[in-house]
Amino acid sequence: MNAYSADEMMTVAAARALEGHRTCFVGIGLPSLAANLARATTTPDIVLVYESGTIGSKPPHPPLSIGDGVLADTADAVVSSAEMFNYWLQPGRIDVGFLSAAQLDRHANINTTVIGDYRRPKVRLPGAGGAPEIAASCGATIIVVRHSRRVFVDRLDFLTSVGHGDGPGSRELLGLRGAGPTMVITDLGVLEPDPATMALVLTRVHPGVEPERVREATGWPLEVSDRIATTPEPTAAELAALRRLAS
């Protein structure tokens, strides 16, 4: 057994979730690390498309910023921001997109705009960036975020990016083409939408985590799947690759 942190477990779980996908739209931060971990382990051929306009980037280390030169230098193609959003993201060409959240509700809708009132916010967050259209247009999205009641809230202060809206049929009604969030991966476990309600259900816990602890870290009465599973621990190879990338 390997010693590893909860964040490492989260990143490894996110990387594993890319298996079987061909193309991944990458924003900054932990998603970039997970996407590059997938490339270094289970899914070497995955095409990474960065919001900054690089297609097929193969960075030796995940960069601090999604606009780092290494992404352009190692890309198959570099395109303008206009082309990236209009020709590549919007038509639904990209299989899967990673997103994070400052607040997340039970239908996996995301707030990254403000905490508090929009006109007089308690905390002004960075805002939308590419997230609304990633959430709308990718074949599926995977949300990666640390679990806490501050994040997993009963009601968003602002809806920046649509997950499953008000529940079943919402995405179709809004004309959103991708399947939306298929998985929320946290440092405690994995949540997936119940097909009947499109509300998030705890389907997996990471090793050593009790479902009750996840419920306590969630701001609404979180349902736990009857068939809840435990995430396999990170393998030695996964941890070694992750630490090489993160160093």
Place this chain on the structure above:
Amino acid sequence: MNAYSADEMMTVAAARALEGHRTCFVGIGLPSLAANLARATTTPDIVLVYESGTIGSKPPHPPLSIGDGVLADTADAVVSSAEMFNYWLQPGRIDVGFLSAAQLDRHANINTTVIGDYRRPKVRLPGAGGAPEIAASCGATIIVVRHSRRVFVDRLDFLTSVGHGDGPGSRELLGLRGAGPTMVITDLGVLEPDPATMALVLTRVHPGVEPERVREATGWPLEVSDRIATTPEPTAAELAALRRLAS
């Protein structure tokens, strides 16, 4: 005095008309020759923008096709067709555009689509190409065409590209931003719109051409300016440059 053809006079007059302009949108055929003659004589710094997507082309010889490799090889920039029409032509960035016509009416509206009925044409012409938007968006347009009653008609069979529409105020009403045709240069002379009626008036004849001959070659009662002038003959330098280019 130099011997020259009516076509040569027409091309020289067209080249001279570019003086003082900074950028010229070029289609195929005679306009390309005139634009390159201007670059070789009076207006060496004029920037030629070709419909095929080349900006600042400096071809040693006008090419047969506007898509010839020499246009790309000698260009400052090559852009996609989408960019050419949307970013460069449409906003009115280009000072002057050259156009030709299969039919032309008194308000300098152009037909290049069909002779006869649209659904069952007597002659199917090439169609619009870039002309409607050149006519709409360039700061001004110059029409270069051989003079005959077949071309200068009382009524177009089809309106492909708008000149001055129905007369004064037409372009404003249609939301067309450029000034429209400021000059029609033929092998017989030069016609310009009367500011009061926006109908074409014969303002210049080429050397040796009587106004009556131009009227006879025009399918409507062509007005002749009180102050009609005669085009200065091609200079030896102009002819030499033209023949070098056309050879």
Place this chain on the structure above:
Amino acid sequence: MAVTATLEEAVRAGVRDGDSIAMEGFTHLIPHAAAHEVIRQGRRELTLIRMTPDLIYDQLIGAGCAAKLVFSWGGNPGVGSLHRLRDAVEHDWPAPLSIEEHSHAGMVNRYVAGASGLPFAVLRGYAGTDLAKVTDSIAPVVCPFTGERLTAVSALNPDVTVIHAQRADREGNVQLWGILGAQKEAVLAAQRAIVTVEEIVDELDPRPGAILLPHWVIDWVCEVPGGAAPSYAAGYTDRDNDFYRDWDAVSRDRERFGEWITANVKERS
């Protein structure tokens, strides 16, 4: 995901009777070899889409492959008319040809909309012209901010797009440079894409002015040196201007055209 194939295989798999097909290339990189394969395989009832129909569609139309033409400028550049196109429109020979006609700006924006996953594009265009009267895929649209009236054109999403490019690598990434035309948009707008290339190489070293279409938006890559002739591939082949001039006489006459197709297309592969 691109697979390497012979042109015969790619056209057989990718082009079906009744398809809408875009073969793009603005004078440069026109996929003539692929068009000849379409003629050889006897495809029928195609909707041919192309900004500049050019000799390539004159041949497909004359050979009886087309039911409809969607275009913006149908001439032999610098030479004159497309006689097979004219014969079809003026005399229904060899078959009636319906026409959907735009300006270049309209056509290219239809590809842009198609490539962008939008049902329409907006432009300043067509105002005051007769084009809007005869073409259903042109409609007015009002700016929700200024109230200004502009023009919408509907998206083009061909069943299949065929282009010619300079090079591909073994994964199927395609690189092309020189005059770019609407190839990128036509490929991204299509359901399927066939690319013929001058050569397949181990590595696509970067080239000034080049664009790259990644392997995962292309279905078939075929190595067809000279596949653009009589058009050209910058850096590989030159434009055969004489062929364009001579085509005028060949294409004027139905019989002479038929002989040319038999000798140069049907009896070759």
Place this chain on the structure above:
Amino acid sequence: MAVTATLEEAVRAGVRDGDSIAMEGFTHLIPHAAAHEVIRQGRRELTLIRMTPDLIYDQLIGAGCAAKLVFSWGGNPGVGSLHRLRDAVEHDWPAPLSIEEHSHAGMVNRYVAGASGLPFAVLRGYAGTDLAKVTDSIAPVVCPFTGERLTAVSALNPDVTVIHAQRADREGNVQLWGILGAQKEAVLAAQRAIVTVEEIVDELDPRPGAILLPHWVIDWVCEVPGGAAPSYAAGYTDRDNDFYRDWDAVSRDRERFGEWITANVKERS
């Protein structure tokens, strides 16, 4: 028509109090030196337009140059918050800052519309989000062909756009490569354009991946080596990641920020 100028001259001629100004560059080629000149010249009441406000606008906002911010993502990439931006929005310090907020796709399409001479652009975006409720430059638009409801965003046409690029020639043609961002659209959408470059050269030899902005769409070209620091210019300078990390602490504190601006901007030129 581009003229060569010092940065001081160009900013004095090109940037006025109350202007809307776009300084673009997606992480790469951010025109920091020009922003510092704007601070030195004491410009006020600017409407700052930028997809990613980043440190460059954190500094302009903290220095009191801005009345309004038009943007889509306001963070310190990979580090955290923009504390001067937050202080202005949360506490009106040093002055109230009004906000016009979009997604990246919306912002870039606003530039595209501006560069294309259109009053608006169409995208699939904002459906179901609260952004459309708080931002006036977002409105619904219906496809005239399919009846589908899409989103329109109004065009951006800044009074002045400022960018940094690798090179210009003596005529003022500007060449840039690497991550391209929205610089071309921002320049073409603007009334006036200022470009700082790493160097002015006799000839711009072609470079893979490079775009060129011709001299006749640019007003002032200024040779400012290192003008993007702490951002970078591919092929010339590297990104100063430490500066970005350290900025978090500098910018958290009003006094420390003021000292930094005095020492590094106001007392330098």
